[in-house]
Structures are given as structure tokens and as C-alpha cells.
Amino acid sequence: MTLPEVERPVVRLDVDGAVGVIRLSRPPLNVLDRAAQVALHRAAEQAAADDQVRSVVLHGGPRAFSAGADIKEMAAMTHAEMVRHAAVLQAAFDAVAAIPKPVVAAINGPALGGGCELALSADVRICGTEARLGLPEILLGVIPGAGGTQRLPRLIGSARAKELIFTGRQVSAAEALELGLVDLVKPTDQVLDSALQWARRFEAGPALALHAAKTAIDRGLATDLAAGLAIEQTAFAGLFGTADRTAGMQRFIADGPGHADFTGR
Template identity: 55%
Template sequence: MAEFVTLEVTEGVGTIRLDRPKMNAISVQVQAELRAAAAEASERDDVKAVVIYGGERVFAAGNDVKEMAALSYADMVTVSGSVQSAVSAVAAIPKPVVAAITGYALGGGCELALAADIRIAADNATLGQPEVLLGIIPGAGGTQRLSRLVGPSKAKDIIFTGRFVKADEALAIGLVDKLVPAESVYDEAVAWARQFSDAASLAVRAAKESIDRGLEVDLASGLEIERLQFAALFATDDQTNGMQSFVENGPGKAQFEGR
């Protein structure tokens, strides 16, 4: 049984909850438990979308520095793969994923938030990649995902200086997508995730894969990924039933509401 990371499922929403006192430091054990929770969320049919949440006071203040400080270069060659794979396991969940960010999301915590599709943050949250202040660089995707999200110049400013990014700046540069009062963060994230409880899950999965894989290749290759995913959906019941319903009944209520 996991000690620090759990998956709780309610009405189609799976919450991956970090609970490692005091600041949700991401140790090797937490990394293993994150991989397990991400795998379970990916496989369970009753999970339609996922919320990543660290609790009311903090999202995750970074990797476990005390644990890392004792490691040699030879150790880190192996351990760094564990760090990256834990965050990448969250990014690879083939369902919508939203990070509910309270308090600090720093270092590995910021990288975990970057692995989500959407980030909803408290209006007093603080994010950042302060690894250079420890004589290292982000090692769980920060140099790659942050630059893709906010652009290389802004990512270099944040990573080179190691400075903290307050919530209002994070929203302005696109590091987070929405700010809400701290007490509303989790509820807002669940509400966003719950809209997919009745969605055509195969279409959402194909859309996510097309976007994510397309970011890794040139435009022509990305268009080919999209074309193949688009065509593949015509072999599914979701496409047959969805288009038949449209032909027979016209646009439904959900479509008018933007779903």
C-alpha cells in the first residue's frame, strides 16, 4: 500500500494526492508511488480525468534535497532516470489531467505541475525552478516542458535566475491557466475534470495524443499524426453513435454549452 501518494476516484475523477509531511518533497519512494498511481489512473475505466493535488497548504516544494545531497555522480546517473520517469508517467496519462496548485510548486513540484494538461492555481501560489541555486538544473523535464509552455526566453529567465514566480505573473506568462482563491483550488480542478465524465473518452485520448506527440515533431509529421488519429476514430462506437445522434437529433445541449 502506498504511503505518500494515493489515487482516490469519485464520479469519474481520479485524484492523485500527495501527502508527505511537511512539504511533499518528492523522494525516490514518492517517485515510485507516483508512477504506480499514474499507471492505475491510466488503466482504470472508471477514471475519465485526473486531478494532481498536494493538499490545502502546498503542492510540492521540490525533490528531496537531503536524499539527493548524499548521492554521487554514479548514483545520480541511475536516480535521475527515476525522477524523470515519475513525472513523465503523469504526463503520459491518456486522459485529461489538471494540477490543483496550492502554496509552493517548486523544482520537482513545478515539473510535476508542468506534466498536467491544465494548471489551476491559488491566487497566492508560488512556482519556480530554483535548482541553479543548488548548483544543479531541473532534472524532471523543467528545461523542456517549461520552455515549450512559456517560450524559451521566459523559461531561461526563470531557470537561470532560480527566482520564484508569483501567481499573477504565472498567469500572465501562461505558466498557469486560472487563478482562484486558495480555498477553491481543489473544487475548481475537480469541476474542470468532471466535465469529461460523459465525454467520448477515445476522442479525448486521441486529441491529447495528437497534441502531445505533435509538439515533438515538425508540422508535417504532426499533421500526419493528427490524420491517422482522426481516421482511427471512425472504427469506434463513439464516432458511430455520436454522428448518428447528430444526424437524427441535431446538436445536443452539451454542444451548445461548449462541450
């Protein structure tokens, strides 16, 4: 889609070595108005296209990941305007989910509504002990509109997702970990460093194989097992024409099964 110009850099991509850090910068709570959604879409496309970037971190700063969409902006919209607005919002989050590289969300403070849906667009979620997550849209008389009703059930199961979406309640970091909504909980001041450490594991990794693995998993989840296995088979065979596969197998043959993997372990 053609993206309109935005006046301020409310979201930006910083490249730190092989890691692209997509930073939300609309204090105090990183509310995602239309300008932020457009800027997020651009940052995701930049991260996807930059060959230097091997993995991505989503970060909203030490106080808040994102409190969601701009309710005041949406309250003034007509139905027709909301149809267009919802398309822009979902396209931004879809662009994040489609980044063909490992993506980790570093979550401090609230990740609510659209903020939680943005975190769901990542592959892995690391949050601080003071983080709060939830989809409270039902309390406003609407439902999640940027992937929440689809990505959350796929992540934690339909029954648990329905309870959270039907009630709109927020969960603590500890409960989010128990539910499987996040993957790791760290002290607040360690969240970004932990996310960067996770992301840097892939700086020397086989980019094409990582892309193929992510694509096979994501596309497979959207279909039945037989179709998913066919997707996997095609992706697996396709990698046999790449330099990454040649180098990886030659290294295995030379060093044996005990050699260190690309993450340095």
C-alpha cells in the same frame, strides 16, 4: 520499468466518481523523495489503466503542492547513484504526462523545482492566489532534471523559460497566469473544487477521442508541422472505427448543431 516496493503511501490514487485524484501526502511540503517518486509512478499507471477514471486531478493539499525533490537525499548521492535516481524521477513524471486522459494540477502553496515540473506534466494548471511557482535548481548548482528545461519552453516560450531557469526566481500566481504557466487562479479554498469541476466535464465524454486528441497534440509538439499533421490524420481516421464516433455523429444528425455537448453546457 520495474518499480520497487515502497513502505508508506506517500502518494495515493482516490477515485471520486469518474475522476481520479492523485494526492501527494508527505507533509508539510510534499517533498518528493525516492519513495514518493515510485508511489507517484504507480498512481499514474493506475489512473491510466482504470476505465472508470475519465480524468485526473493532481493535488498536494491546501498548504503545498510540492516543494520539489528531497535535497538532503540527493546531496548524499554519488554520480552513479544520481544517474539511477534521475531516471526514476523522470519516469514518474513521464508516467503522469502519459496518462491518456485529461489531467489538471490543483496547486496551492509552493510548486517549486520538481513540484513545478510535476505541474508541467499536467494538461492544465489551476492555482491558488497564494501559490508560488519556480525552478530554483540553478541556485543549487544544477538544472531542472525532470522535464523543466523541455516542458516549460514548450509552454511559455524559450525566452521566458530561460529567464526563469537562469535566475531560479519564483513567481506569484498572478505572474504565473500572465506568463501562461498556469491557466486559472482561484482563491485558495476554491482550488480543488475548481479542478474537480474542470475534470468532471469529461466524465461522459468520448474517451477514445480525448485520448487521440491528447496524443496528437503531445506527439505533434515533439516534431515538425508535416509530421504532426500526419499524426493528426492517422488519429482522426482511426476514430471512424469506434462506437464513440458513431454515437456522436448520430446524435449530431438527430439533434442538430445546437445540441448540448458532453460537458453539459
